[in-house]
Amino acid sequence: MISLTSDVRTPFHTLPAGPKLLGLCLFTFAVFFLESIGGALAVTGLVGLSYLAGGVRFAFQGLRLMRPVFWVALIILAYHLAVGETAPGLVVALRLVAAVGLANLVTMTTRLDDMLAVVERLLTRVGMPQRTRHRIALAIALVIRFTPVLAEKGGALNEAWRARSVKRPGWRLVLPFALLAIDDADRVAEALKARGGEI
């Protein structure tokens, strides 16, 4: 499955994942207290510049990821213009773009295994027993493996419907779709048990 990590190498890729995530938490918290347009503009500009530091292609990838957020920001702005509160509206929209922008930057420059390593370290530190951690790791691996499998089976169901009906497939497909997932879960559970079980 394709993750959102960018294939363009940037200086941010080499930073360790833990501090990046901690920095993001602090930043998201701090951005919330921005009240002035100047401050909000400066912070958002800084986030934009960090994207450019990764090169033009990287910046465009980032823009694509941000598209839904820009729409929301535009709607917020339009609403505030309509009720005549332009300045606060601009601050709210910029805050949103800055917070989501930096979060996406961290996602785009941190590989999935590095993220998983941070989670593993955190869970160890809060004293989660090893057995539980192993079960979480197995569950994560199963989801990553089975999402494309289920999506493919859903596609097959869709085709089977279309071969038999002129109507568009609708919610009726969700029932057999869920049934496929349940039966897969049963089979995987049996396979795990057969290979030693007790995870």
Added chain:
Amino acid sequence: MERNLTMIALFAALIAALGLIPKFTLASGVPISAQSLGIMLCGTVLGAKRGALAVLLFLGLVALGLPLLAGGRGGLGVFGGVTVGYLIGFPVAAFVTGLLAQVWRDRGGWILPAVAALVGGVVVLNILGIVGMAVKLDKTLAEATLLATPFIPGDILKCVLAGLITQGLQKARPGLLQA
């Protein structure tokens, strides 16, 4: 033991896969994202604890950077967005739905699971989502509620579907809901 884990994992994958298939439109023209239907089914089929864990697992993978939310969204950015209240609400919604569905489990039919989905997946979810929007956008709760209203009719339809699908699953795999 193994079955609990694989059911949680496969339902998390089911929520993700439901986000990948295109939205379907009902006769009335209301588009339905199948993903929130998946959240309701987690509650009605898996029950409170396993249902909430499945949703948490799904959200965890989204946070780690997999584009599993409907429309291929994902990454840490979505937790900074306007809809963060809804994301936080997802596992709570599955938990409440599951709690009610477990209590009403033996009575059968589609109405009770639909009501469970309505309480958890619409009422509880929207309360958290609206509070999230109000905080994120610096709006009053009334204004945020206005923004959520257009989606309510579709959500109520989804509850009925969740009820019907749960009943269908129970018929197809009789031992499913007793586990």
